Amino acid sequence: MVLLRLAFRNIWGAGLRTWLNAIVLSISFVAIIWTQGLYEGMAEQVSREMIKVSVGGGQIWHSxxxxxxxxxxxxxxxxxxxxxxxxxxxxxxxxxxxxxxxxxxxxxxxxxxxxxxxxxxxxxxxxxxxxxxxxxxxxxxxxxxxxxxxxxxxxxxxxxxxxxxxxxxxxxxxxxxxxxxxxxxxxxxxxxxxxxxxxxxxxxxxxxxxxxxxxxxxxxxxxxGWLFKRQNDLLANIQEIVQAKSVGASILYVVLLLLAMLAIFDTQVLSIFRRRKEIGTLIALGMTRSRVIGLFTLEGSMHGVLAAIVAAIYGIPLLVWYAVYGLGLPIDAENYGIALGQRIFPIYSAGLIIGTTLLIMIVVTIISYWPTRRIAKLKPTDALLGKTQ
Amino acid sequence: MENEVQVKTEHLVKRYPMGAESFPALQDINLQFMKGEFTGIVGPSGSGKTTLLNIIGTLDKPTEGEALLLGKTISKLTHKEGAKIRNEHLGFIFQTYNLLPVYTVFENVEFPLLLLSMEKKERDEAVWQALEWMQITEKAKVKPNQLSGGQAQRVAIARSIVKKPKIVIADEPTANLDAKNSHRILQLMVDLNKDLQTTFIFSTHDEKVIQYLRRIINLEDGRVASDELVELNGIATQE
Structure with a gap:
């Protein structure tokens, strides 16, 4: 609890740097949820249409x-x-x-x-x-x-x-x-x-x-002489195509996520460098090195929390708008290879939102922890003088 | 109780590696610090004052010999044990104040108590009391960058004594202060020493500090050159 309070005060006190990181990360948040929601919506839309006009409750084929x-x-x-x-x-x-x-x-x-x-x-x-x-x-x-x-x-x-x-x-x-x-x-x-x-x-x-x-x-x-094809079997190909396309699209958010991670990593490295004296002071005041590492890791991780809040502020209206009005597709969407409507309505499942949040939190925590390991090697007497090894 | 030994060094040696050689920062230091002492370690730059304080403060370990803090051998303390002892029994005052920049004055003083997991009510009382001792209550909500040097050092002292530690270690506490602020701060420390029976160990080469000390240990080239008890009306030599 103490670390949480301290971490919050520290990143709050860092001002613009914190918000820049949070904004970059929030873009990844929204982009991941939006693109994945789009593909979930696409899969759902395709499945629904296929069931309605072609697949029914399954088919029986001549062998x-x-x-x-x-x-x-x-x-x-x-x-x-x-x-x-x-x-x-x-x-x-x-x-x-x-x-x-x-x-x-x-x-x-x-x-x-x-x-x-x-x-x-x-x-x-x-x-x-x-x-x-x-x-x-x-x-x-x-x-x-x-x-x-x-x-x-x-x-x-x-x-x-x-x-x-x-x-x-x-x-x-x-x-x-x-x-x-x-x-x-x-x-x-x-x-x-x-x-x-x-x-x-x-x-x-x-x-x-x-x-x-x-x-x-x-x-x-x-x-x-006849074979029963279940509904799921008949839709499997479509789902696989959507899945394959969503993997392709994930390159976009992997790049965004990498940029955000780079920003956080950089912030952490800079933070440790700039705050050597503070690290020494914290150790002198009785914090263990592992707690100092925990504090800095938590500070980095809290960028993820802030990003989620920032993402919620502009992302919820944006995502809801798309869910209601859909995304218009160009004419050549016909050549997409699967049944697509003129508009795709994204679906944001709880699994998608929780999964994305967890993914980002875990990645941010790992990235935040990585540079803090050097704190363990920092001698408090050198840190107090602002020196690094 | 006043004869209680709080810090003891026996044949203490500290050497720093310098290429293939090693540089002796402290050599054969044998000292005892009793409860309630107001002691200054004086000497020119490079004489080993800060090194000695760092070892006493469990921030560093001796190369040879022993240093005991509150009965515990410093060289045998783990990181965790060292942190615990600093957390519970030591207060630090630094030459450059070392206040945490994003916290207010109140939060800076409160910090050691947060590490002690003290209850909020108790914590608030202790912080206000420390701020009152240092006569800086009006700056409680101010951030360190809005304080003058003297005010910042008073906050640093408040932070060091808020948990009523057994020992306060002060490394050149007046080095960045003008004469007026130095005297004010030293008088506050003398009062705290009397009121709380806290042991104060300073490193300094500031003449203004020396006149407040009741024991002066002179270090020269890492060795104790003299160790003197100062009476109110004069100086009594111990060694």
């Missing part, structure tokens, strides 16, 4: 299905098993058939995925009802796809495919709707078609590539 290998698509479909038919009837699962095709926007060929889905499904939040009750072949595309191909609602586009018997065929699809999502995996390079029509087009009656399960539904049995 040959590999979303990263389009060459296997011809083999990755099968008859809808009876148990799955039951789930479909109970609105617990939505079948999806996936096949390769091509379109010709502006006369150029583009490989796409043809995805068949039941227009009446309620499992994922896609406007599939737009595919129902049409005599014509209608399709849904995402906003990214629309931008890329220049397609608008009501436009026609020719699609070409090869059916299960190896016969090539083509048809004109009218765009019945354009949906807006930041889940690129259900938007880019694909057209959603009515499941029954696609099954007929491909000569794959009653077949599917996968089933998207309802969020409240947990299958008790998985049919043979």
């Amino acid at each position: 040959n299905y590999d979303p990263y290998d389009p060459l296997t698509l011809d083999e990755s479909h099968g008859q809808i098993p009876p148990i799955c038919q039951q789930w479909i009837a109970n609105d617990q699962a939505a079948p999806v058939l996936i096949h390769q095709g091509a379109i010709y926007p502006q006369g150029r060929m583009q490989q796409i995925l043809l995805k068949g889905i039941d227009p009446g499904q309620q499992i994922v939040q896609l406007p599939t009802q737009g595919l129902a009750n049409h005599d014509r072949l209608t399709g849904l595309i995402g906003a990214r796809m629309a931008r890329k191909t220049g397609l608008q609602k009501g436009d026609y586009i020719t699609i070409r495919w090869r059916d299960s018997k190896g016969v090539f065929d083509a048809a004109d699809v009218q765009i019945a709707g354009i949906f807006d999502t930041y889940a690129a995996s259900i938007d880019q390079n694909q057209i959603w078609l009515p499941l029954n029509r696609l099954q007929r087009m491909l000569a794959m009656p009653d077949q599917a590539t996968m089933f998207i399960l309802d969020r409240e539904f947990s299958p008790s049995k998985i049919p043979e």
Whole structure:
């Protein structure tokens, strides 16, 4: 308690130097919480959107299905098993058939995925009802796809495919709707078609590539030849991508933190040099060397506390503002590799704030302690004369 | 009680290394300091006064011989034991005052009591009493940089006696003071010595200090050249 009081008086008495250190350190505080909060928000936003429009409560894949290998698509479909038919009837699962095709926007060929889905499904939040009750072949595309191909609602586009018997065929699809999502995996390079029509087009009656399960539904049995993919497994890649990107961004705050640490280290070294006489006096007055080291370390560490206070003063309004209004992303955020909205809303979890505070406190304490070790080597008689060894 | 030995040195030697050689700062010092003494160690610069005080004050250790402080062998004290003994029983007054710059006068005087973990009420009383002794209560809330040399030294003395130590060690306490302030401070120390029976050991070569001393130890080239008891009406030679 005595050391705490003394340390507080000392750093308070150091005036501008203390505040400069605290301000530099507080910038690290806010930057770390902001950037990490941004990535937490990003991960949360992506996960929520993916669950809403694509992942659902998990998926059951045909055992040959590999979303990263389009060459296997011809083999990755099968008859809808009876148990799955039951789930479909109970609105617990939505079948999806996936096949390769091509379109010709502006006369150029583009490989796409043809995805068949039941227009009446309620499992994922896609406007599939737009595919129902049409005599014509209608399709849904995402906003990214629309931008890329220049397609608008009501436009026609020719699609070409090869059916299960190896016969090539083509048809004109009218765009019945354009949906807006930041889940690129259900938007880019694909057209959603009515499941029954696609099954007929491909000569794959009653077949599917996968089933998207309802969020409240947990299958008790998985049919043979099909694989259950849990929600977490399906989101793992996305989380890993966010994690990898957050590591890249951490370079910014590592640099900031290093600058702050350098400032504190420098202050400590200077402080010990300038206050040699004071150190000698403290020892003469009865302080042990370890207590003097403790005092100087505590003084350094208190920069962390002050920085937290300074960070709170300007950081809380700033962080809250971002949490409420979000951070607008430039258009090329589409190329970020994951589903992102036009705005990201950071999430500052208790773990993030406590973790960041602890991290900074521990680093500041170590940095503060480091130069104070030389006090142990200081002879009090020399210190009283202002000498160093 | 007045015959109680508080400091004793036996064949005390202190040498400082100087390259391959060593420089003898103190040689064969045999002294005793009794309770309530008001003693000055006098001599020219480099005669070993400060070295002797540093050893008595447990800030340094002898190279040879023994020094006993309150019955404890200084050379055998650990850092922690040395700190404890300084904390509880010693007061220091420095030539350059050595006040802690960021503390007020009150806080500077309070500092040794904080190290003793004294209760706040008791601490406050002791600090005000020390400030009153030094007649500097009006400066209690002032920082050291706003004090004159005389005022700063009075604060330093208040700090040294606030815990009522057994021994006060003063290294050239009047070296930076004018004559008026020197006399005022010395008179205050004489009064404290009488009132509290605190042992005062000075190092000085200031003539103004010498006239207040009741025992004068002359050091020359690290050796005791003379050790004299001073009577009120004259000087009585001890050795």
